[in-house]
Amino acid sequence: MNKNILLGVTGGIAIYKVVDVVSRLKKLDYNIKIIMTDSACEFVSPMTFETIGKCDVKNKMFHKNSHKIVEHIDLANWADLFLVAPASANIMAKINHGIADDLLTSTALAYTKPIMFCVSMNTNMLNNPSTQKNIEELKEKNHLIIDSNSGMLACDTKGDGRLKEPWEIVEEVENYFCKKDLKGKKVLITAGATVERIDPVRYITNDSSGKMGYSIAKKAFMRGADVTIISGKTSVDSPYGIENIKVQSAIDMKEQIESCVDDYDCLIMAAAVSDFKVKNRKDLKIKKQDGIHSLELEENPDILKSLNKKENQIFIGFAAETNNLIKNAEKKLNKKNLDYIVLNDVSKKDIGFNSEYNKVSIISKNQILELDKDTKLNIADKILDLIK
Ligand SMILES: Cc1cc2nc3c(=O)[nH]c(=O)nc-3n(C[C@H](O)[C@H](O)[C@H](O)COP(=O)(O)O)c2cc1C
Incomplete structure (x- = not known):
C-alpha cells in the first residue's frame, strides 16, 4: 500500500x-x-x-x-x-x-x-x-x-x-x-569500467556504465548495510550517502580491494575489469610522427583469484558473456572460488551495459536461478537476498 x-x-x-x-x-x-x-x-x-x-x-x-x-x-x-x-x-x-x-x-x-x-x-x-x-x-x-x-x-x-x-x-x-534487513552487514561493491592508459590522453575501456553496481550499492544502503563502493569510470551519479572510492586501472582496483576486503562480510564485483593492460604505455602523448601502429597488451592480474577469502565471507562475481553463457560462467565460478556468479548476456541491446534493465541468471555451485528481465534496482534486491 x-x-x-x-x-x-x-x-x-x-x-x-x-x-x-x-x-x-x-x-x-x-x-x-x-x-x-x-x-x-x-x-x-x-x-x-x-x-x-x-x-x-x-x-x-x-x-x-x-x-x-x-x-x-x-x-x-x-x-x-x-x-x-x-x-x-x-x-x-x-x-x-x-x-x-x-x-x-x-x-x-x-x-x-x-x-x-x-x-x-x-x-x-x-x-x-x-x-x-x-x-x-x-x-x-x-x-x-x-x-x-x-x-x-x-x-x-x-x-x-x-x-x-x-x-x-x-x-x-x-x-x-525500506526495511533494514541487512543491518550489521558490511558490503564492498565494485562498479563501472576500469581504464587502461595508452598515454596521458588516450585509454582503453569498456561500455560498463556502473548502473548495476550502483543499483546494488543503493539497495544495500537502503536495506541498512554498511556499504563502500570502489568504482572505475561510470556514466551515472554515485548513489546518495555512500562512500565511493574512485580508481582507474585494474591494478588500482586490485590494490584498493586488497587493502580493505578483510573488513567486509561480502564482496560484490560488479565492475567490468579489463583483462588486459597496455605494455608499451607512454608517459607523454604519442604523436603521429612517433609511428606507433600497434599496441602491445599484457594480461591484468585476476583480482578475485588473487584474494584470500575468509571462511564466513561471501564473494559474488559478475560474468558479462556474449556466447556459451552458462558454461563460461560456471568455469569462472569454479576458477575464482566464488559463492555466486551473476551472468548477463551483453550481446542484447535492451539489457546489460548502459540499460536500466537487465536479465540475469544467478549461478552457484549447486543451482542456476534464472531471473526474469527486470529493472537493475529490482535485480539488485534479488542479489542482496543471497547475503541476508
Ligand atoms: C527572505 C527571508 C528568508 C528567510 N530564510 C530563512 C531560512 O532559510 N531558514 C530559516 O530558518 N529562516 C529563514 N527566514 C526567517 C523565517 O522566515 C522566520 O524565522 C519565520 O519566523 C519562520 O517561521 P516558521 O518557522 O513558522 O515558518 C527567512 C526570512 C526571510 C524574510
Whole structure:
C-alpha cells in the first residue's frame, strides 16, 4: 500500500526546492498532505503546492470546518512519515520545546513517530548555539535531522545551511521506508569500467556504465548495510550517502580491494575489469610522427583469484558473456572460488551495459536461478537476498 507523507513547509528561502520534492514524491506514488506555516505562505502561495501535490494544503488551526474533525490529531494519525522541509530554525526550536501555537507545531506534538527535519538556513543561524542545541536535543528524542549541504546561500555567502537537493531528500524518504534487513552487514561493491592508459590522453575501456553496481550499492544502503563502493569510470551519479572510492586501472582496483576486503562480510564485483593492460604505455602523448601502429597488451592480474577469502565471507562475481553463457560462467565460478556468479548476456541491446534493465541468471555451485528481465534496482534486491 502507498505510504502517507505529511509535509510540513516552513518559511525558508529554499522553499522553492520543496515544490520539486513534492513533484518527485508524487511520481513515486506517495500520498501527500501538506501543512504550510504562515511564514511559508509569504514565500510561496499554497496554490503552487496544491497544484503540484494534487492535494489540499492546510494552514489554519481554526477554520469553519474545524468542528467536524480534530484536524491536527487526524493529520498526525494519518501520516506514515512527517517530513519538515525546509525546516527553519524557528520550527525546530518550537517543536523541540513542545510549543504548539499553529497547525504544524500542534500536529508535530501529536505525532508519535520520528519527524524528519531537512535543515535549511543561513550559516550563522545554523551555528548559533541555540539552534545547535535544538538539533542535538531533537536527535536525542529520536527525530531525524537531514543535515544541510555546504555551498552558496541565498544571502550571497558560502557555507553550511543549504537545503539538500530534492533528489537527496527523496532518497532519505525512500531509505526511511525500506526495511533494514541487512543491518550489521558490511558490503564492498565494485562498479563501472576500469581504464587502461595508452598515454596521458588516450585509454582503453569498456561500455560498463556502473548502473548495476550502483543499483546494488543503493539497495544495500537502503536495506541498512554498511556499504563502500570502489568504482572505475561510470556514466551515472554515485548513489546518495555512500562512500565511493574512485580508481582507474585494474591494478588500482586490485590494490584498493586488497587493502580493505578483510573488513567486509561480502564482496560484490560488479565492475567490468579489463583483462588486459597496455605494455608499451607512454608517459607523454604519442604523436603521429612517433609511428606507433600497434599496441602491445599484457594480461591484468585476476583480482578475485588473487584474494584470500575468509571462511564466513561471501564473494559474488559478475560474468558479462556474449556466447556459451552458462558454461563460461560456471568455469569462472569454479576458477575464482566464488559463492555466486551473476551472468548477463551483453550481446542484447535492451539489457546489460548502459540499460536500466537487465536479465540475469544467478549461478552457484549447486543451482542456476534464472531471473526474469527486470529493472537493475529490482535485480539488485534479488542479489542482496543471497547475503541476508
Ligand atoms: C527572505 C527571508 C528568508 C528567510 N530564510 C530563512 C531560512 O532559510 N531558514 C530559516 O530558518 N529562516 C529563514 N527566514 C526567517 C523565517 O522566515 C522566520 O524565522 C519565520 O519566523 C519562520 O517561521 P516558521 O518557522 O513558522 O515558518 C527567512 C526570512 C526571510 C524574510
